[in-house]
Amino acid sequence: MSISPYDFIRYKRLGKSADPKDIKEFIQGYLDASVADYQMSAWLMAVCFNGLAEDELVAYTEALIESGSRFDLSEIPGVKVDKHSTGGVGDKVSLVLAPLVASCGVAVPMVSGRGLGHTGGTLDKLASIPGFCTDLSVDEFKRYLSKIGVAMMGQSADLCPADGRIYALRDVTATVDSIPLIAASISSKKIAEGAQGLVLDAKAGNGSFMKDESKAEELARTIIKITHRFGVKTTALLTDMSQPLGRAIGNALEVAEAIECLKDQGPEDLRKIVLELAAEMLLLGGRKDHEQARKEAEDALERGRALEKFQEMVKMQGGDPRIVDDPNLLPQATWKIKASSERSGFVQSINAYQIGMLAVDLGAGRRRKEDLIDPAVGFRIYKKIGDEVRKDEELATVHANDESKGLEVAEEWKGCFEIGEEPVSAPRLVIKRIT
Amino acid sequence: MSISPYDFIRYKRLGKSADPKDIKEFIQGYLDASVADYQMSAWLMAVCFNGLAEDELVAYTEALIESGSRFDLSEIPGVKVDKHSTGGVGDKVSLVLAPLVASCGVAVPMVSGRGLGHTGGTLDKLASIPGFCTDLSVDEFKRYLSKIGVAMMGQSADLCPADGRIYALRDVTATVDSIPLIAASISSKKIAEGAQGLVLDAKAGNGSFMKDESKAEELARTIIKITHRFGVKTTALLTDMSQPLGRAIGNALEVAEAIECLKDQGPEDLRKIVLELAAEMLLLGGRKDHEQARKEAEDALERGRALEKFQEMVKMQGGDPRIVDDPNLLPQATWKIKASSERSGFVQSINAYQIGMLAVDLGAGRRRKEDLIDPAVGFRIYKKIGDEVRKDEELATVHANDESKGLEVAEEWKGCFEIGEEPVSAPRLVIKRIT
Numbered sequence: 001m002s003i004s005p006y007d008f009i010r011y012k013r014l015g016k017s018a019d020p021k022d023i024k025e026f027i028q029g030y031l032d033a034s035v036a037d038y039q040m041s042a043w044l045m046a047v048c049f050n051g052l053a054e055d056e057l058v059a060y061t062e063a064l065i066e067s068g069s070r071f072d073l074s075e076i077p078g079v080k081v082d083k084h085s086t087g088g089v090g091d092k093v094s095l096v097l098a099p100l101v102a103s104c105g106v107a108v109p110m111v112s113g114r115g116l117g118h119t120g121g122t123l124d125k126l127a128s129i130p131g132f133c134t135d136l137s138v139d140e141f142k143r144y145l146s147k148i149g150v151a152m153m154g155q156s157a158d159l160c161p162a163d164g165r166i167y168a169l170r171d172v173t174a175t176v177d178s179i180p181l182i183a184a185s186i187s188s189k190k191i192a193e194g195a196q197g198l199v200l201d202a203k204a205g206n207g208s209f210m211k212d213e214s215k216a217e218e219l220a221r222t223i224i225k226i227t228h229r230f231g232v233k234t235t236a237l238l239t240d241m242s243q244p245l246g247r248a249i250g251n252a253l254e255v256a257e258a259i260e261c262l263k264d265q266g267p268e269d270l271r272k273i274v275l276e277l278a279a280e281m282l283l284l285g286g287r288k289d290h291e292q293a294r295k296e297a298e299d300a301l302e303r304g305r306a307l308e309k310f311q312e313m314v315k316m317q318g319g320d321p322r323i324v325d326d327p328n329l330l331p332q333a334t335w336k337i338k339a340s341s342e343r344s345g346f347v348q349s350i351n352a353y354q355i356g357m358l359a360v361d362l363g364a365g366r367r368r369k370e371d372l373i374d375p376a377v378g379f380r381i382y383k384k385i386g387d388e389v390r391k392d393e394e395l396a397t398v399h400a401n402d403e404s405k406g407l408e409v410a411e412e413w414k415g416c417f418e419i420g421e422e423p424v425s426a427p428r429l430v431i432k433r434i435t
Numbered sequence: 436m437s438i439s440p441y442d443f444i445r446y447k448r449l450g451k452s453a454d455p456k457d458i459k460e461f462i463q464g465y466l467d468a469s470v471a472d473y474q475m476s477a478w479l480m481a482v483c484f485n486g487l488a489e490d491e492l493v494a495y496t497e498a499l500i501e502s503g504s505r506f507d508l509s510e511i512p513g514v515k516v517d518k519h520s521t522g523g524v525g526d527k528v529s530l531v532l533a534p535l536v537a538s539c540g541v542a543v544p545m546v547s548g549r550g551l552g553h554t555g556g557t558l559d560k561l562a563s564i565p566g567f568c569t570d571l572s573v574d575e576f577k578r579y580l581s582k583i584g585v586a587m588m589g590q591s592a593d594l595c596p597a598d599g600r601i602y603a604l605r606d607v608t609a610t611v612d613s614i615p616l617i618a619a620s621i622s623s624k625k626i627a628e629g630a631q632g633l634v635l636d637a638k639a640g641n642g643s644f645m646k647d648e649s650k651a652e653e654l655a656r657t658i659i660k661i662t663h664r665f666g667v668k669t670t671a672l673l674t675d676m677s678q679p680l681g682r683a684i685g686n687a688l689e690v691a692e693a694i695e696c697l698k699d700q701g702p703e704d705l706r707k708i709v710l711e712l713a714a715e716m717l718l719l720g721g722r723k724d725h726e727q728a729r730k731e732a733e734d735a736l737e738r739g740r741a742l743e744k745f746q747e748m749v750k751m752q753g754g755d756p757r758i759v760d761d762p763n764l765l766p767q768a769t770w771k772i773k774a775s776s777e778r779s780g781f782v783q784s785i786n787a788y789q790i791g792m793l794a795v796d797l798g799a800g801r802r803r804k805e806d807l808i809d810p811a812v813g814f815r816i817y818k819k820i821g822d823e824v825r826k827d828e829e830l831a832t833v834h835a836n837d838e839s840k841g842l843e844v845a846e847e848w849k850g851c852f853e854i855g856e857e858p859v860s861a862p863r864l865v866i867k868r869i870t
Contacts, residue, residue, distance in 0.1 A: 010609035174445035
């Protein structure tokens with residue numbers, strides 16, 4: 001290294017920008033163990049305070065990418081477009097969106113993650129489909145993508161391994177919520193998987209990781225800046241996560257709701273966000289007009305082409321395609337417990353974060369990396385912000401495999417809803433478009 | 436732990452104060468390996484940015500102390516008073532001061548450190564005295580102290596072991612220069628060694644670790660605050676380290692100069708600082724009047740009682756007492772190389788930091804912990820700030836055991852002096868007294 005790890009850390013502590021070459025050597029040093037865990041964590045903490053300048057960010061992202069291999073998707077025709085959500089509660093958008101966009105002829109190579117904290121992960125949802133395999137080799141991923149235009153896989157060991165190691169370290173040193181570190185982590189994987197266009201669903205609100213809109217916007221702008229430097233065009237939608245998306249929370253329940261949505265019988269908010277994101281993906285895929293792109297997506301949904309593509313994908317990846325016609329083939333919970341309202345009024349606000357944590361309590365998510373997930377558990381919720389509710393009316397159904405845990409959660413559920421006398425309007429779903 | 440290490444780190448990152456109990460558990464966790472190195476370094480970096488509130492500082496210091504054993508010096512009569520210097524170039528004060536104060540009847544239990552970076556350490560200087568042993572057991576330390584009122588030892592493994600481990604981690608993660616961390620590290624050792632009074636020589640200027648006075652003063656005030664909470668009274672003198680202290684730099688050369696000073700034939704600046712610090716130590720030891728205390732110290736120096744005590748200490752700790760009469764018995768360097776001035780004028784400034792680093796180059800200090808020290812090498816310097824110098828006049832003599840290295844250093848030496856035409860006055864040695 002042209003400077004010592006010590007000086008490298010010290011400069012960041014002092015707020016100086018590092019030479020891009022030194023950043024790469026520091027990450028490389030971490031991989032070959034000449035930079036220790038405790039040095040990396042000290043540097044990460046200094047970054048949390050002093051940030052990264054644009055050139056540092058690009059070098060850091062490049063180092064993450066270069067730690068593994070970059071997928072070569074050049075043999076697949078057309079522009080490859082992916083979507084990434086910064087994470088929320090009830091966010092099953094990818095399950096609908098990826099086949100929908102693929103059914104319009106734009107290839108969607110999707111590398112997804114597992115659930116994190118109070119938020120669910122696409123991989124965990126897919127795992128609730130009997131037989132569905134996300135543990136693909138790069139060759140399988142490319143073959144499926146060539147054949148049907150869409151494939152979904154988990155992060156392979158060879159995709160940005162430095163990001164995986166650094167993320168694990170951030171996760172135990174309170175250095176996760178740093179915009180440059182999050183932005184580089186997301187960007188590196190999307191660039192490495194071979195996407196040429198990216199639509200970012202940047203969520204803001206109590207159910208997301210960014211409680212306030214300005215942070216979510218800053219994250220979106222940072223990702224746009226980084227990906228642009230690697231030739232990837234990103235469009236971001238800043239969307240509301242002040243309440244769960246749709247009406248289902250929990251892995252199999254969300255797959256069932258995604259199928260409803262693909263049959264154009266799903267909840268309105270999910271449909272709307274899917275179509276908005278699909279329009280953006282089609283624009284990145286070469287369409288010229290936003291209104292027409294949206295119409296094209298709507299058409300694919302209404303005419304069942306998206307559903308057909310979803311079924312094709314399930315089959316291709318080893319899943320049971322009959323779940324499309326019979327969602328009861330998905331795992332079902334033993335206990336269904338009502339959570340009722342203690343008063344009449346209008347839903348003023350919903351604590352989506354707490355709902356996400358209650359889902360984790362039921363077993364829908366992990367407290368620790370090694371925890372097993374129960375695919376069947378979760379919630380169906382009947383009231384959203386602005387809805388009127390009467391005393392004793394059902395707010396949600398808790399799906400549990402442990403009755404006492406389910407009863408406990410149903411009791412706690414009531415605390416997630418604030419009900420007041422004033423009528424309120426539903427929050428705006430798409431807050432802002434950022435390019 | 437009542438909170439997880441993760442949350443403990445996160446709170447500090449967010450600028451919140453921790454519960455004193457949690458700080459102790461975090462340090463304890465580090466010692467029993469339930470808190471990892473990388474978590475400790477992340478927390479230390481967060482402390483560098485967000486500091487420690489007074490109660491946190493006290494709890495942190497207490498945790499460092501409680502990680503080992505606290506010396507019980509109650510059997511030694513009177514108030515035990517120690518001195519600590521924050522470190523400088525040519526700082527051999529302890530060698531003169533400890534026996535001087537002991538010769539006035541105030542016991543001086545001194546636990547010293549090795550050299551650090553560009554600064555020398557008392558332990559390394561003592562090691563240049565043939566036979567002198569600083570590797571004492573607590574019992575030996577107490578016995579010597581009882582017998583002659585002064586003893587000097589290196590930090591035993593049992594004295595604040597957590598501080599030793601954390602210091603080693605800070606040293607490789609760029610988290611050394613944090614005022615609360617430095618203050619706690621110094622205070623913990625002085626409290627644990629059993630001192631009841633402490634005089635702090637807080638150095639400011641390019642040869643010290645705190646380049647500016649306000650930082651040095653903040654450090655002093657922090658140490659005063661902490662030690663007070665443990666019943667130790669501290670007085671600090673803020674002193675100048677914009678040039679080396681005295682005229683000798685290097686271990687044996689500094690011991691020789693300390694002996695000169697004990698014979699009252701040493702350089703004026705060293706004598707002055709010794710007497711000022713001695714007066715403060717005597718005040719902490721029970722004297723009532725500053726002027727009288729200073730006179731008492733001066734008297735002990737002039738009448739040779741301090742020298743006698745020094746000789747007694749050398750003998751007690753296994754050293755060759757004949758060095759007092761014949762300093763040539765100390766290690767001598769083979770080569771003495773002149774460094775001359777390239778121009779005439781007045782010494783405007785001296786780069787004491789660089790001089791310290793050149794001494795390390797010669798072998799007087801360590802680049803790495805495992806480096807061996809050459810006790811004989813160093814400098815004698817003839818010009819200080821404000822002195823007039825003629826072209827080709829000697830600025831210093833380089834004492835080296837490797838001729839080519841010595842010649843190289845002699846050449847570089849010239850760059851350490853800024854010589855200009857304007858007469859300048861010498862810097863004020865004692866800048867401020869802080870209690």
